[in-house]
Amino acid sequence: MSKRFYITTAIDYVNGQPHLGHAYEKIITDVIARARRSLGQEVFFLTGLDEHGQKVHQAAQAEKKSPQDYCDALAADWQAFVKKLELTNDDFVRTTQPRHKEFVQATLSKLNDAGHFYKASYTGYYSIKEETFLTEKDRLPDGKFDASYGEVVELKEENYFFKLGAHQQWLIDYIEENPDFVTPSYRRNEVLGFLKNNTLEDLCISRPVARLNWGIPIPFDKDYVTFVWFDALVNYTSIAHAHARLGLWPADIHVIGKDIVKFHAVYWPIMLKAMGLPLPKQILVHGWWQKDGAKISKSTGNVVDPIAVINEWGLDAFRFYVLRELDIGPDGNWTDAGFRSRYQAELGNGLGNLVNRSLSMLKRYRNGVVPARSNELAADADKAADETRALFKQSQLQAALQSIWSLVNRANKYVDETAPFKLAKDPAQAQRLDEVLYNLAESCRVLAVLLNPFLPGTSAKIYAQLGLTGAPDKLADATWGGLQAGHTIGEPAPLFPRKDV
Ligand code: MSP
Numbered sequence: 001m002s003k004r005f006y007i008t009t010a011i012d013y014v015n016g017q018p019h020l021g022h023a024y025e026k027i028i029t030d031v032i033a034r035a036r037r038s039l040g041q042e043v044f045f046l047t048g049l050d051e052h053g054q055k056v057h058q059a060a061q062a063e064k065k066s067p068q069d070y071c072d073a074l075a076a077d078w079q080a081f082v083k084k085l086e087l088t089n090d091d092f093v094r095t096t097q098p099r100h101k102e103f104v105q106a107t108l109s110k111l112n113d114a115g116h117f118y119k120a121s122y123t124g125y126y127s128i129k130e131e132t133f134l135t136e137k138d139r140l141p142d143g144k145f146d147a148s149y150g151e152v153v154e155l156k157e158e159n160y161f162f163k164l165g166a167h168q169q170w171l172i173d174y175i176e177e178n179p180d181f182v183t184p185s186y187r188r189n190e191v192l193g194f195l196k197n198n199t200l201e202d203l204c205i206s207r208p209v210a211r212l213n214w215g216i217p218i219p220f221d222k223d224y225v226t227f228v229w230f231d232a233l234v235n236y237t238s239i240a241h242a243h244a245r246l247g248l249w250p251a252d253i254h255v256i257g258k259d260i261v262k263f264h265a266v267y268w269p270i271m272l273k274a275m276g277l278p279l280p281k282q283i284l285v286h287g288w289w290q291k292d293g294a295k296i297s298k299s300t301g302n303v304v305d306p307i308a309v310i311n312e313w314g315l316d317a318f319r320f321y322v323l324r325e326l327d328i329g330p331d332g333n334w335t336d337a338g339f340r341s342r343y344q345a346e347l348g349n350g351l352g353n354l355v356n357r358s359l360s361m362l363k364r365y366r367n368g369v370v371p372a373r374s375n376e377l378a379a380d381a382d383k384a385a386d387e388t389r390a391l392f393k394q395s396q397l398q399a400a401l402q403s404i405w406s407l408v409n410r411a412n413k414y415v416d417e418t419a420p421f422k423l424a425k426d427p428a429q430a431q432r433l434d435e436v437l438y439n440l441a442e443s444c445r446v447l448a449v450l451l452n453p454f455l456p457g458t459s460a461k462i463y464a465q466l467g468l469t470g471a472p473d474k475l476a477d478a479t480w481g482g483l484q485a486g487h488t489i490g491e492p493a494p495l496f497p498r499k500d501v
Contacts, residue, residue, distance in 0.1 A: 004042045006248040007033050008236050010256045011050040011093060014074040015059035018081045020289050020296060020334060021257065023306040024322050028286060028397060029255045030087045031323060034453035035392040035400075037088075038475040044248050046239055047082065048093030049075055053228030054131050054207075057214040067214045071096060084307060086315060086456060091243070093235050095216075103238035104231050105219040107275060108205075112220055116163055116274045122204065123156040131228060133204060160206040160224065167270045168200045174269065180282055182265050183395075184329040187258065187285040191265045203267055205230045233268045237277065251280040253395070258285050258331075284395060287331035289322075304334050316455040317343050317496065320401075323454060327398040343496065350408050351447070351458070352496040357415060358440035359465055359492035365424050368467075370441060370487045371434035378480040380410045381446045385478040388450050392475070397454070404450045411443040441466065442483045449478040458495055465490050 009029045012022050026047060033045040050056075051071045060070035075094055082089060093100060111117060124133040129150030138145060145152045172195050175181055175188060182188035206224040207215060215225030240248035256264050264283045272279055294302050310318050321339050324346065326332035362368060384407040391400040418436045423429040448462035449472045463472045466483070467490040 004044050004246055004248060005033075005036045006044045006240065006251045007036075007046070007253045008251055008255065009047040010254075010260060011048045011095065011232055011235055012078065013053075013055050014049050014051050014071050014078065015055050016298070017074075018078060018306065020291070020304040020306055020322075023081075023085060023318075024289060024326075025255055025257060025286060026082070026085055026087055027319050027322055028328060028395075029253075030085065030089070031319075031397055031453045032253065032255070032392075032395050033088055034456065034473075035395075035397075038449075038453055038473055039389065039392060040474065040476065044091075044243070044246060045087070045089045046091050046093060046236070047087065047089045048091075048235065048239075049078055049095065050228065050232045050235075051075075051094055051096045052215045052226075052231050054128060054212055054214075055228075057212060058128075060214075068096065081307070084310060084315070085319075091239055093239050095231055095235060099242045100235060100238040101216050103241055104216050104226060104234050107234055107237075108226065108230075109219050111162070111274055114274070117160050117205065118163070118202075119158060119160050121156065121158045122161075123154070125152050126155045127152050135201070157208055157211070159204045159208070160218065160221070161202040162205045162230075162271070162274075164203050164267065164270050165200045167273060168195060170273070171195060171266065171269055174279070175265070181279070182261070182283050183285065186329075187261055187265075187283075191261060194262070195266065200266070203227075203230075229263055229267070230271070233263060233271060236268075236280070237272075237275070250278040253282045253284050254280050255284050255286065258287055261285055284328060286328045287326065289326070289332045289334055291334045293333055309339070313339075313343060313499075314457070314496075316458045317347060320347060320455060323397050324401050328395065340499075343499070346405065346408075347496040348498060350405065350412065351451075352494060354408055354412050354415070354440075355444050355447075355462055355465065356492055356494055358411075358437075358444050359489060361420050361424075362437050362441055362489060363492060365420070365433060366437060368489045370483050370485055370489065371438045372485045373442075373481055373483075374435040374438040375480065376435060377407075377411060377414060377439040377443050380407055381443055381478070381480050383407075384450060385446065385475070388478070389475055392453070400450075401454060404447065407443060407447060407450075411440060411447075414439065414443075438483070438485075441489065442480065445472075445483055446478050446480065448472040449475065461493075461495060465492050 007029055009025050033043045036043045057067050060067040063070060079092060126133050127149035134145055140146055175192055182191050205227045206218055207227055209223050209225055216231050218224040218226055236251055237249060254264055269279050291302050291304055296303055321342050324342060384403050387403040388400045420433055420436045423433040444462055445466055448459045452459040452472045459472050467488055
């Protein structure tokens with residue numbers, strides 16, 4: 001049996017409520033997880049929260065709460081969010097959990113014993129917002145640091161450093177030999193460009209307790225806590241370890257946003273090498289969403305509230321828009337008009353109308369009883385199924401939706417071409433009507449299976465309206481001819497009701 005497919009999202013800072021960007025990353029990861037299960041693989045899907053570090057500490061202080069109380073309250077909201085998105089995650093990590101903290105400490109001790117760390121004094125410019133030391137190279141031509149770094153202060157302190165530099169050439173070779181390790185390829189090229197044109201500085205992995213106490217204590221020096229990124233990255237392995245009998249490591253895919261590539265494609269591989277662990281198979285990098293062409297920002301009010309959209313339009317409409325609008329890689333732009341237009345055209349008039357008229361006609365003209373098999377749309381359905389299967393293996397979700405919609409459009413065109421409502425008026429055309437009705441109903445069934453990872457609720461509704469028991473969650477069932485003659489379907493009902501706005 002093949003190894004369980006292990007897929008992760010980044011773990012989000014708990015310093016506010018989830019927004020569109022977080023929802024997007026979780027949905028793509030969920031679709032890939034569901035797609036792999038549909039392909040017959042066993043999957044483990046991990047998401048969770050990054051609770052330590054200065055950002056979270058400051059947010060807690062602003063609310064006059066202890067960091068742990070602050071995190072506990074927000075964690076409940078984030079866990080409810082995961083439910084709202086109907087994610088099929090198998091675990092939810094919080095970095096304040098003992099199972100994670102103990103693993104991080106064991107890792108630190110092991111690396112320290114093996115000589116990967118040293119203590120040194122460092123003077124530098126520190127960005128509180130980005131929790132990172134800046135170098136002269138980070139200065140703008142006018143000598144200042146970019147506003148995105150927030151407040152920058154000069155600090156001199158002793159800290160522990162991880163010897164990254166020693167592994168630079170090894171990492172370059174690894175990325176060159178493994179072209180799919182960082183995907184899409186333009187992100188891989190950025191990483192290679194960075195590695196080839198810069199000398200890697202050693203990574204500061206501690207913070208003095210005197211400055212920041214909200215972190216995992218360094219096991220061999222009580223005056224220090226662990227740098228939040230070292231702590232956070234280790235979640236992928238601490239949770240794999242917590243489920244040791246499943247043999248999860250190495251991960252198959254880490255899904256992350258473009259802003260944290262360096263942590264995942266440079267620091268993390270080197271940390272793993274030092275830990276003696278194999279590298280994840282792939283870092284899959286998605287782009288960032290804007291709204292109306294501008295940065296999403298709470299302070300300017302330029303936001304999309306995923307929960308409000310889901311409450312108004314339904315979860316599947318939200319999932320569909322973000323997946324169909326934006327391929328995994330480039331940046332995207334949310335517009336309310338674009339959302340409504342995809343809802344109406346592709347979901348309402350496309351998929352919804354196809355299913356509703358196909359099943360309603362079967363009900364009206366044949367009392368809901370499936371006629372004998374006919375294969376007129378079989379080739380179109382097989383093509384969509386074959387393409388979808390191949391695209392799922394490549395995590396090409398937008399392309400898979402395009403392929404699936406070629407079947408939706410073909411079947412809708414077939415209704416127009418064959419005009420079943422006319423055939424129904426002519427008793428001599430009864431057999432032709434049977435053929436048309438079979439092709440339409442069976443196309444709907446195949447679509448339910450193909451769409452299942454993307455639109456799980458809609459897919460289940462189509463199956464129920466077809467009167468089928470069991471779940472449409474195995475791609476193998478997207479084979480033409482599944483509907484049996486004589487089977488009676490259920491009740492048709494609109495999938496995407498028209499909305500007047
Ligand atoms: N805590 C770190 C990740 C540690 S992973 C070991 C972090 N957290 S975050 O909350 O700032 O971001 C979490 C994820 O959300 C990142 O992958 C980030 O790229 C993604 N996004 C945040 N804003 C986004 C958009 N506007 N659009 C798309 N994704 C965005 O970084």
